[in-house]
Every structure is written in C-alpha cells, then in structure tokens.
Amino acid sequence: MTAPDVPDELEAQFAQWREYVRRRRELQPADAEELEDHLRGSVDELIGVGLRADEAFLVAVKRMGSLDDLSREFAREHSERLWKQLVLTGEAAGPAADPKARRDLVAMVACAAGAAISIKVPELFGVSLDGDAGFYGRNIALLALPWLAAFLAWRRQARPGVLGVIAALFALGAVGANVYPLDDDSQSAVLTGIHLPIALWLVVGVAYVADNLRSSRRRMDFIRFTGEWAIYFVLMALGGGVLIGLMFGTFEAMGLNPEVFVSQWLLPCGALAAVVVAGWLVEAKQGVIENIAPVLARLFTPLFTAVLLALLVAFGVTSGALDVEREVLILFNLLLVVVLGLLLYSISARDPLAPPGLFDKLQLGLVASALLIDLLVLLEITGRISEFGTTPNKMAALGTNVILLANLAWSAWLVFGFVRRRVPFAALERWQTGYLPVYAAWAWIVVLIFPPLFDYL
Structure with a gap:
C-alpha cells in the first residue's frame, strides 16, 4: 500500500501512534521510523488477507506489543545510549554536546x-x-x-x-x-x-x-x-x-x-x-526516566483503593460523624487529591490505543470510592455549617470538595464508559486537562476574596 492509498482515518491513527512513540526518549528517531515501517508492513499484510483498515491497524499494534516492552528492549540493546542520556544533557551524546x-x-x-x-x-x-x-x-x-x-x-x-x-x-x-x-x-x-x-x-x-x-x-x-x-x-x-x-x-x-x-x-x-x-x-531527562510517576501510580492504585474501601466500611459500621476540624478537612482533601493524582498519572502513561483492562476497572473502583467519601465529607461539612455557622476553613473545604466532587463524578462516568467500550480514552484525558483552570480559579478566590469576606479571620 502506497502512502496515497492509505485512508485518511488510518493515516490519522498512524499519526497518533507516531506521536506517542516519539515521547519515548529511549527510542531515537531512526528507531521510531523502523517501528513505523514494521507496523505499516503488518497493516498492509492484514489488509491483503481481507481485514478492514481499522481492524488491521489494531491487530498490528497488538502483535507489535506494548511500547513499554519495546522501550525496555531498545534500552537493553542500546544500554550505553541510555546511560549517556541519563548523564549528559541534550540529544548529542559525547564531547560535542548540544x-x-x-x-x-x-x-x-x-x-x-x-x-x-x-x-x-x-x-x-x-x-x-x-x-x-x-x-x-x-x-x-x-x-x-x-x-x-x-x-x-x-x-x-x-x-x-x-x-x-x-x-x-x-x-x-x-x-x-x-x-x-x-x-x-x-x-x-x-x-x-x-x-x-x-x-x-x-x-x-x-x-x-x-x-x-x-x-x-x-x-x-x-x-x-x-x-x-x-x-x-x-x-x-x-x-x-x-x-x-x-x-x-x-x-x-x-x-x-x-x-x-x-x-x-x-x-x-x-x-x-x-x-x-x-x-x-x-x-x-524527559522521556528517559519520566515513567517514575506512572509506575508509582500503578503501584499505589490498588493500595489506595483498599484504604478507601476500608474507610467506607468503617464509616458504615460505626455510623459515627466525621471530625471536620481544619486538620481533618485538610487530611481528607489531601487524600482525594492523591486519588486524582493517581488517576492523572495513570492516564498520562497509558497507551491510548490499548483496550480497557483489569487496571482500568481497578481505577473505576478507586474513583467511585473517592466519590462516595467526598459525598460523606460534604454532608458532614454542610451539617456543621448549618449548626455552627461558617468559618473560612469550612467554606474553603466546602468549595474544594464541591470542585473535587464534580471532577470525580464525571471522571467516574467517563472511566465507566471506557471500561464498557462506549467512551474513547481521549475523552477522559481531555476532561482532566480541561479541569485545571477550575482549580486555579478556586485557589485565587480563596487567596484574594476569602480574607476580606471573612473580615480577615
């Protein structure tokens, strides 16, 4: 298949795959071109035996294996190149540095x-x-x-x-x-x-x-x-x-x-x-060892899921009210922020073309558990505000939890849709990145408006 014969949709998939490959510093431009040639050859063979173009692309990518495995293989074959990238700055390895x-x-x-x-x-x-x-x-x-x-x-x-x-x-x-x-x-x-x-x-x-x-x-x-x-x-x-x-x-x-x-x-x-x-x-060192955060995210996702489920069980068994003093509010909000961080860094390292798997279902459990805990905290905060009145701490916590609730709720819906293969993975990535200005706006409100609003309490 020559380049002009490649359907536009298939060429767009190649472009997306190429962009993802080029994020890996282990893979030099020549390596990426070699991989793309191999992928295109596999797609041509599969189309030749009767598969549709989109089906051929997905099968060829699956056969090629994950980019993590490919990156590790190239790192093993070119270990001296990897170490030079870790030690030296710039693309050129050697005395003539960039x-x-x-x-x-x-x-x-x-x-x-x-x-x-x-x-x-x-x-x-x-x-x-x-x-x-x-x-x-x-x-x-x-x-x-x-x-x-x-x-x-x-x-x-x-x-x-x-x-x-x-x-x-x-x-x-x-x-x-x-x-x-x-x-x-x-x-x-x-x-x-x-x-x-x-x-x-x-x-x-x-x-x-x-x-x-x-x-x-x-x-x-x-x-x-x-x-x-x-x-x-x-x-x-x-x-x-x-x-x-x-x-x-x-x-x-x-x-x-x-x-x-x-x-x-x-x-x-x-x-x-x-x-x-x-x-x-x-x-x-971008791309050489930039997968540390995603690795930690995959490690701690099941652990945090277990902790959140334990918190929900404990709350249901004791039926006790939460202490919503400042230190506790900060602790719960930090916990929810960590959950969002785990979700974000798992998203950032995920192959967008890979089908949903067990880890995606585990993430759905993590986000759903965090959503329930956020709801419980919100109920406690609103109850205390109704009973004892407002303070800067409680209102800041209330606003933060409302913002986190919106993010977690829609994230849970998108992850659920992705697991059911009804929502593209890109929608989840766009939602998380598009939500960043909301956090910025709220932080500025707390810094600039809260002090005079609460008479500098």
Whole structure:
C-alpha cells in the first residue's frame, strides 16, 4: 500500500501512534521510523488477507506489543545510549554536546541562584527566618516559583504577551499574600499559605505550555512534568539530608558547630534552588526516566483503593460523624487529591490505543470510592455549617470538595464508559486537562476574596 492509498482515518491513527512513540526518549528517531515501517508492513499484510483498515491497524499494534516492552528492549540493546542520556544533557551524546543544552544549563544555574538569593532578600528589610515564620509561610512560593517559571518561559521562548500574564499573576499573588492585615495564626493566613502555592504552580503551568494554552496535550505534558518534578525534588531533598548529616558529623568531629550555617543558609537556599534544578532535570531527562510517576501510580492504585474501601466500611459500621476540624478537612482533601493524582498519572502513561483492562476497572473502583467519601465529607461539612455557622476553613473545604466532587463524578462516568467500550480514552484525558483552570480559579478566590469576606479571620 502506497502512502496515497492509505485512508485518511488510518493515516490519522498512524499519526497518533507516531506521536506517542516519539515521547519515548529511549527510542531515537531512526528507531521510531523502523517501528513505523514494521507496523505499516503488518497493516498492509492484514489488509491483503481481507481485514478492514481499522481492524488491521489494531491487530498490528497488538502483535507489535506494548511500547513499554519495546522501550525496555531498545534500552537493553542500546544500554550505553541510555546511560549517556541519563548523564549528559541534550540529544548529542559525547564531547560535542548540544549547544542548546549548554544554554539551558546556564539559564538553570542563573535561575537557581536567583531563587537561592531570594530567600535571603527579606532579611534586608528585617524579616528573619527564625522570627517571621508566618511571612515565609505565605510567601515561600513567591520566592521560588517565579524563577522556575522564568526558566521554563525562557526555554519555551514565550512571547511577551505570555510573559506579561505570568508576571501579572505573580504580582497578584504577592498582593494577596502581603497586603491584607492577617495574623500569622489566623485561618485566612493558613488558607493563603495552602492555596497560593497551588495558584502559582498553575502559573508555572502557563510558562510551561507557553503559546499552547488551549492544547490538551500540552496541559497533560505539564501534569507529567508536575509528577516528575515532585519526585526529583524529593530525591534531592533526601540527598540533601544525607549531605547535612555528613556535614554535621564531620564538623563536630573538628569541634565546630555548623548549625547556624545549615539552618540559615544551606537549607533554605538549597531548597529554593532545588525547585529550579528539579525542573531542569525533568526537562533535560524527559522521556528517559519520566515513567517514575506512572509506575508509582500503578503501584499505589490498588493500595489506595483498599484504604478507601476500608474507610467506607468503617464509616458504615460505626455510623459515627466525621471530625471536620481544619486538620481533618485538610487530611481528607489531601487524600482525594492523591486519588486524582493517581488517576492523572495513570492516564498520562497509558497507551491510548490499548483496550480497557483489569487496571482500568481497578481505577473505576478507586474513583467511585473517592466519590462516595467526598459525598460523606460534604454532608458532614454542610451539617456543621448549618449548626455552627461558617468559618473560612469550612467554606474553603466546602468549595474544594464541591470542585473535587464534580471532577470525580464525571471522571467516574467517563472511566465507566471506557471500561464498557462506549467512551474513547481521549475523552477522559481531555476532561482532566480541561479541569485545571477550575482549580486555579478556586485557589485565587480563596487567596484574594476569602480574607476580606471573612473580615480577615
């Protein structure tokens, strides 16, 4: 079959498969072309024996095997290439490294240094790490995330209009964190400290997608970036902990105490610099080991499903009311957010052409269980509000749970339809990426509107 003879629908399936293959850094462009030639040959043979074009494509993809298996096979055959990609930056492996990679490295170092310096700037105005924990609690994201956004915007060559939007949103966050007369221990201050990093992280997402704000694929790429960034950051934090431990032991053996240097310089400056370094690592190694988050999602999905089912059983057996104080509300919302994270990262790594399987049914159980728990929490919150009145904490929790309820409900419906082979997988991906602005809008409402609405309580 020559290229002109390929039906448009079949060519669109090839294009979708090609885009998915090219996300794998283990597979070089020549590898992807070889795989596509093999796939096209298989499709031609199957059409030749009487299968329809769409049937031939699905059978050929099934025969070829999963891309995970293919990636592992190429990694085994070209292990030296994989290790060079892990160690070196850029596409070129060897002394002649990619000039763009070197420029990225320089930009990363500059932005990481800016973040490290930013944590010390407030001290010039009499704000100390020891005595002003409330200020840093509200502003820590403002000190770190603009530098990560700057690195990503520089790497994406964002247009001036996009840069203006990013700068304006960070300025708006600075107003929300510092203009209102909030006591450090007030509910509004705590809510700002929780919701402002969420709002600003989604501003980082604007820098990440740059000129493709409406692209569902680019927003899903940002979701992947978020998971991998978190993993890299945690790994660097663990390594930093080992470094600090060794430093303490070594200096104390010489009769010196490095506590002031570590607590006032190394730890805060290193933590903020690591925010940028983690982003650079994800960008530099994208596709080589970017499947860490999905692997963890597949590992923890059955465990979280069991935990949620146990919670539902316990609630049914005890028939006891939930404690809806601030700490408990945060805990339940974190649990629901983790469930959504598991769903998102499973979606991000799934082959969109693969048929529904056992893991998809397990995900349906996970989302349905989370939906029931969200309903129970909402009932308890509304009951307490009716009985005792509103507080910033309860209203923030109420709004968050309503937003999560809408997402979980429609996600459950889409997963159910996909399992029954009545809804395409792409619909679930579009729903999750399209819902991100809702979270951003709610975070900004809590930061900017709640404090004056509740008289800065």
